Amino acid sequence: MAVEWSGLTPDLFIRLDRQSPETLGSQLQNALRTAIREGRLQIGERLPSSRRLAVDLGVSRGLVQATYEQLEAEGYLRAFGGSATRVAFSPQTTVVTSPEGTPAARMEIDFAPGRPDLNSFPARDWLWACGEATRTASARDMGYGDPQGSIRLREVIASYLQRVRGAFAGADDVVICSGFTQGAALTLAALRAAGATSVAVEDPGHLDMPILVRRAGLKPVFIPVDDRGLVVDELARTKATAVIVTPAHQTPTGVVLAPDRRLALLEWAEQVNGVVIEDDYDSEFRYDKQPVGSLQGLAADRVVSIGSVSKSLAPAIRLGWVLASRHLGAWIAEEKHRRDRCSPILDQLALARLIESGRFDRHLRRMRGVYAARRIALVEAIGEHAPNLVLTGLAAGFHAIAQLPRGADEAEIVAAAAQRAVGLQGLDRYRSPNSDGPPGIVFGFGDVNQDAIRRGIAAIGDLLRQG
Numbered sequence: 001m002a003v004e005w006s007g008l009t010p011d012l013f014i015r016l017d018r019q020s021p022e023t024l025g026s027q028l029q030n031a032l033r034t035a036i037r038e039g040r041l042q043i044g045e046r047l048p049s050s051r052r053l054a055v056d057l058g059v060s061r062g063l064v065q066a067t068y069e070q071l072e073a074e075g076y077l078r079a080f081g082g083s084a085t086r087v088a089f090s091p092q093t094t095v096v097t098s099p100e101g102t103p104a105a106r107m108e109i110d111f112a113p114g115r116p117d118l119n120s121f122p123a124r125d126w127l128w129a130c131g132e133a134t135r136t137a138s139a140r141d142m143g144y145g146d147p148q149g150s151i152r153l154r155e156v157i158a159s160y161l162q163r164v165r166g167a168f169a170g171a172d173d174v175v176i177c178s179g180f181t182q183g184a185a186l187t188l189a190a191l192r193a194a195g196a197t198s199v200a201v202e203d204p205g206h207l208d209m210p211i212l213v214r215r216a217g218l219k220p221v222f223i224p225v226d227d228r229g230l231v232v233d234e235l236a237r238t239k240a241t242a243v244i245v246t247p248a249h250q251t252p253t254g255v256v257l258a259p260d261r262r263l264a265l266l267e268w269a270e271q272v273n274g275v276v277i278e279d280d281y282d283s284e285f286r287y288d289k290q291p292v293g294s295l296q297g298l299a300a301d302r303v304v305s306i307g308s309v310s311k312s313l314a315p316a317i318r319l320g321w322v323l324a325s326r327h328l329g330a331w332i333a334e335e336k337h338r339r340d341r342c343s344p345i346l347d348q349l350a351l352a353r354l355i356e357s358g359r360f361d362r363h364l365r366r367m368r369g370v371y372a373a374r375r376i377a378l379v380e381a382i383g384e385h386a387p388n389l390v391l392t393g394l395a396a397g398f399h400a401i402a403q404l405p406r407g408a409d410e411a412e413i414v415a416a417a418a419q420r421a422v423g424l425q426g427l428d429r430y431r432s433p434n435s436d437g438p439p440g441i442v443f444g445f446g447d448v449n450q451d452a453i454r455r456g457i458a459a460i461g462d463l464l465r466q467g
């Protein structure tokens with residue numbers, strides 16, 4: 001996407017050679033053509049006014065105007081009602097009609113899972129926290145920070161996880177990272193360095209997990225998930241010595257790992273001298289019962305718990321934490337140091353302030369109400385428009401599964417809904433290539449308001465009923 005430079009006169013890097021036999025006009029034309037062809041000037045980008053460019057280059061305004069006209073005629077540039085001249089060509093697209101480029105097809109109502117309500121981001125509170133963090137940061141805070149994370153944030157996160165997740169944590173057990181994704185990559189790298197060769201992942205499961213495992217040079221082993229969560233007996237039949245699980249609210253099925261399976265999983269880890277990587281991604285939001293405590297609180301030496309604020313605040317913050325035993329935590333911090341030194345310190349201090357001040361809890365309380373109302377809207381809309389469908393996985397988070405009858409064509413329903421600008425995801429896309437299972441649709445309702453939920457389900461009710 002082109003950058004919309006503010007100000008009237010975006011600078012342009014062009015050199016004219018006054019010793020060259022080539023005329024200045026020809027040089028200017030060629031320089032602009034090359035910049036556009038090489039993508040240095042992008043489609044939609046605004047050029048300086050002819051007056052300004054003429055002054056900058058020390059040439060006449062008429063020469064610049066003639067150049068712009070020539071490149072317009074060739075299709076490189078386009079003038080917009082005297083307001084601005086913009087780039088109209090990109091190396092990939094030879095025919096261009098709009099300076100904004102062609103917008104990708106967008107779903108009007110998108111039930112994509114994994115997205116919190118981005119409109120509810122507590123911008124004022126965050127702004128306040130950033131202000132506080134910047135105002136109180138010492139000169140030392142402005143240097144490279146501790147790769148393990150700011151001690152202030154680690155203390156706050158440790159106490160938060162103890163209070164809210166029943167975790168077993170002190171500041172020394174926490175490594176601050178850039179979201180779950182980096183936390184998992186760091187942990188996997190540390191496990192590989194310690195000799196692991198294969199890591200189990202849930203099937204169906206989050207699409208990124210086998211990719212993260214492979215990127216770390218490890219082999220993913222797919223373990224089935226049933227209506228009680230990960231089938232631990234199957235895990236025990238493999239050679240994997242680590243597993244990534246979503247015990248509080250499985251992605252994508254929404255199942256909560258059954259109590260006996262939780263214990264069996266920890267026993268397995270003990271027997272194989274292995275590690276459970278707990279993806280604690282949306283545990284803040286639970287509707288029907290008390291929150292399920294973190295697995296890490298039961299076996300701190302066997303479980304690495306990774307969380308982030310991507311669901312509780314917004315993915316854009318890119319802050320998360322790894323809770324690991326001291327030994328593994330030291331490896332993880334070392335890996336963090338090697339990759340990017342440390343996470344941004346001012347953001348870490350701001351998050352610490354946000355949590356300490358109670359503003360974070362207040363936001364979570366508000367969001368629980370928002371998501372609970374959306375969850376009810378989804379249940380009611382499905383009840384009205386496709387009463388035979390069974391919705392499962394609704395105990396926590398902000399996605400649920402509509403179980404389709406066996407034989408229903410999941411892909412066809414997703415494609416037909418897309419024709420109506422309603423974005424759906426089938427369960428199949430979360431399965432490993434060799435696995436199979438009953439068809440279903442994943443309904444994310446985090447970033448879809450009640451009205452849109454009702455309209456979306458009404459628009460595809462007939463498709464869901466056929467299923």
Ligand SMILES: Cc1ncc(COP(=O)(O)O)c(C=O)c1O
Nearest residue numbers: 114179180181206251281308310
């Ligand atoms: C189950 C699950 N785990 C992990 C992640 C990645 O989270 P982060 O943004 O913290 O990297 C997501 C994001 O959607 C997710 O749904």
